[in-house]
Amino acid sequence: MKLHQLRTLIAIAEAGGVRGAARVLKASPAAITKSLRQLEESVQMSLVVRTSSGVTLTESGQALLVHARLMAGQMTRAQEAMNALRGATQGKLTVAVTPWIAMTFLADTVTRFCERMPDIRLEFFEGLLSVANPRLRDGSLDFFVGRPEPGAFGVEFQYRPLFSSTCALVAREGHPRANCHSLADMSDLDWVLTWDPVSENALADNVFTRYNVPVPRKIHLTHSLSIAIALLKKTDMVSVFPWPLVEVSAAKEGLCAIPLREQLDDAMVSVISRTGHPASAASECFIECMIETIREGCDSSLPETRHVLQSVELLI
Numbered sequence: 001m002k003l004h005q006l007r008t009l010i011a012i013a014e015a016g017g018v019r020g021a022a023r024v025l026k027a028s029p030a031a032i033t034k035s036l037r038q039l040e041e042s043v044q045m046s047l048v049v050r051t052s053s054g055v056t057l058t059e060s061g062q063a064l065l066v067h068a069r070l071m072a073g074q075m076t077r078a079q080e081a082m083n084a085l086r087g088a089t090q091g092k093l094t095v096a097v098t099p100w101i102a103m104t105f106l107a108d109t110v111t112r113f114c115e116r117m118p119d120i121r122l123e124f125f126e127g128l129l130s131v132a133n134p135r136l137r138d139g140s141l142d143f144f145v146g147r148p149e150p151g152a153f154g155v156e157f158q159y160r161p162l163f164s165s166t167c168a169l170v171a172r173e174g175h176p177r178a179n180c181h182s183l184a185d186m187s188d189l190d191w192v193l194t195w196d197p198v199s200e201n202a203l204a205d206n207v208f209t210r211y212n213v214p215v216p217r218k219i220h221l222t223h224s225l226s227i228a229i230a231l232l233k234k235t236d237m238v239s240v241f242p243w244p245l246v247e248v249s250a251a252k253e254g255l256c257a258i259p260l261r262e263q264l265d266d267a268m269v270s271v272i273s274r275t276g277h278p279a280s281a282a283s284e285c286f287i288e289c290m291i292e293t294i295r296e297g298c299d300s301s302l303p304e305t306r307h308v309l310q311s312v313e314l315l316i
Contacts, residue, residue, distance in 0.1 A: 003075065005039040006068035008032055009047060013065050017054035066138050073139030074277075093282040096125040096132040098146040099194070099225035100245035101269065104308060105293050112289040120282045128194065128223055133157075136274050142283050143273040145290070160271040161315040162287075163294060165242040167264040168257040170250065172233050175258075183207070183262045187214040190237045193221055194228050211262050229253050242267045243311035268315075291316065 011021035012032070022029045040047050047061035057065060076091075097106060102124075110122065125131060128146065135141035136157060148159050169186065171178060177185055187208070208215045220237070222228050231237050233254055241249075246257050271287055273279065279287075297309045 001039060001042050003071065005035050005042070006064075007072055008035040009039060009061065009065060009068050010072060012036065012048065012055060013057055013061075020054075069138035069140055071139075091119075091280075091282060092121045092123060093280070093286060094123045094125070094135075094140065094142050095286065096127055096135065096141055096144040096146070098128060098269075099126055100242050101145055102126060103225075103248055104244045105290055105297075108293045108297075109286070109290040112293060113286050116289070117282055117285055126225075130223055132272070136272065139274070139277075142280065143271050143287075145271055146269060147267055148270045148272060156275060157272050158275045160273075160287075162269050162271060162291065163312050163314045163316075164266045164268045165244055165313070166311045167240050167242050167267050168246050169238055169260055169264065170232065170241045170246060170255050170257055171236070171238045173254050173256050175236060175238075175256070177236075177238075178256055178258060181259055181261050183211055183260055184213045186238055186258075187216050189216060190235070191216045191219045192228050192231050192237045192239050193219060194223070194225055194239070207262070207264060213262075229255070240264060244308050247308040 007025065008021060011024045012018060015021045015024050018029050018032050018036075022032045025032065036048065043060070043064065045060040046058055047064060048055040048057055079091075106124075113120075113122075125135065125141065132141060132144035132146065136144060145162070169183075177189070180186070207213075220231075222231070228239055229249070232239055238258065241257075246255075250256060273283075291314065294309065294312060294314060297305050298312070298314075300309075
């Protein structure tokens with residue numbers, strides 16, 4: 001197997017066909033087909049299935065694609081590391097962030113980062129672990145800033161705690177339970193969470209068991225903050241938001257925090273990356289910029305900024 005052949009496989013998978021891969025790699029379709037055929041001969045397996053609408057990867061092709069992305073990513077990172085040592089900081093940094101971080105700290109962090117590393121291109125993904133984990137595994141993501149998976153501190157990923165924030169139960173303004181104070185009053189409602197399934201189970205095990213309250217009759221999951229907000233605005237569902245998100249979005253979206261007596265678990269945010277992959281200079285710079293943004297925000301002379309960050313506690 002040769003690296004250019006693996007890049008061919010990646011391009012075919014992402015473009016959905018030979019012609020699309022040829023455009024991406026700036027090569028002829030014949031050259032792409034030849035490179036793919038040589039790769040299939042090398043592994044002695046069929047990697048794609050050709051259809052009238054394009055190509056799809058076989059099971060073997062999908063398995064090899066994971067390794068191909070890792071190898072291509074490592075080569076790119078190695079080149080960027082060498083460029084950095086030469087004083088040339090060109091390259092790309094790929095980051096995933098949860099939606100509420102995008103709405104609070106991200107813009108100021110990016111502004112600060114671009115001033116320090118003007119030649120680095122940024123690529124962002126919005127999502128949770130269900131989005132970030134596959135990209136961390138295949139090397140197409142440098143790191144993820146978000147909630148770690150409960151009990152997942154193992155060998156696959158490394159976690160660097162950044163900060164924690166208190167959380168609130170939210171619902172639409174005018175919700176029939178908007179002035180309730182007990183978690184028990186919410187157990188017959190439908191909940192919608194922007195968390196992963198394992199986090200949902202952790203919520204049920206920790207919060208409701210701790211206060212001896214029945215688990216809600218139905219917990220829906222969404223991987224989109226906009227979907228969660230749309231559902232909350234038009235239904236009697238409730239959800240759990242970190243307080244910074246409540247501060248920046250509740251009034252604007254017609255939502256409110258329910259004044260519970262019980263305390264919900266804090267949301268801990270970490271930098272999550274693949275174990276064994278050293279952080280690039282750009283990664284370290286971006287994380288440093290985010291930490292500085294939060295620190296300065298906590299000491300800001302602007303009341304609205306301090307208000308948003310009053311529930312955030314830096315862990316480093």
